Amino acid sequence: EVQLVESGGGLVQPGRSLRLSCTTSGFTLGDYAMNWVRQAPGKGLEWVGIIRSKAYSGTTEYAASVKGRFTISRDDSKSIAYLLMSSLKTEDTAVYYCTRASDPEYYYYAMDVWGQGTTVTVSS
Amino acid sequence: DIHLTQSPSFLSASVGDRVTITCRASQGISSSLAWYQQKPGKAPKLLIYAASTLQSGVPSRFSGSGSGTEFTLTLSSLQPEDFATYYCQQLNTYPWTFGQGTKVEIK
Numbered sequence: 001e002v003q004l005v006e007s008g009g010g011l012v013q014p015g016r017s018l019r020l021s022c023t024t025s026g027f028t029l030g031d032y033a034m035n036w037v038r039q040a041p042g043k044g045l046e047w048v049g050i051i052r053s054k055a056y057s058g059t060t061e062y063a064a065s066v067k068g069r070f071t072i073s074r075d076d077s078k079s080i081a082y083l084l085m086s087s088l089k090t091e092d093t094a095v096y097y098c099t100r101a102s103d104p105e106y107y108y109y110a111m112d113v114w115g116q117g118t119t120v121t122v123s124s
Numbered sequence: 125d126i127h128l129t130q131s132p133s134f135l136s137a138s139v140g141d142r143v144t145i146t147c148r149a150s151q152g153i154s155s156s157l158a159w160y161q162q163k164p165g166k167a168p169k170l171l172i173y174a175a176s177t178l179q180s181g182v183p184s185r186f187s188g189s190g191s192g193t194e195f196t197l198t199l200s201s202l203q204p205e206d207f208a209t210y211y212c213q214q215l216n217t218y219p220w221t222f223g224q225g226t227k228v229e230i231k
Contacts, residue, residue: 044224108215110170
């Protein structure tokens, strides 16, 4: 069974850093691009960023709201994707989901597998 | 950024109704659009990709159409398990963006 499990969320003060992990199983992480998507309390979905597979250079793209503060990385040998969040702001408070691209080659088609989400609360 | 506007934002319907949700893009996105369903407290679920391709395992009462700037998600006969919030997402241009959501509730 294909599964994504996020961890690392919690309460953090503004300006601090936090690293989220997305542990994958049931497929070969190295074949797929991975995304992070967040949802603030009572709000809609916001795409955070993507890391492409090594076959597509492992490069990243980010939403403007997090660019320069958030970094997505991957360790294919451990089957884990990461989201490092720095200089956190109160508006970063959200449930963070990791998602898998629906196709190894056509990673821009959709996101077909989602984790259960991990909650990040930024507050003093 | 490409802005997606869904209409309506809220929809009240009965079991068996035909329901249509529209997603309009602020600029052309070819067929690079996906639809997701989200139920309270749950992660979203992929329904449609490439504007009209049904994801494996999704009931055939769901269908998608459109290209360019205007897209629709149609539920041919609403079932009790379909009451949820629906989001469109464009994957044509970074940053990828979502519509604001359409909440479908029971009349």
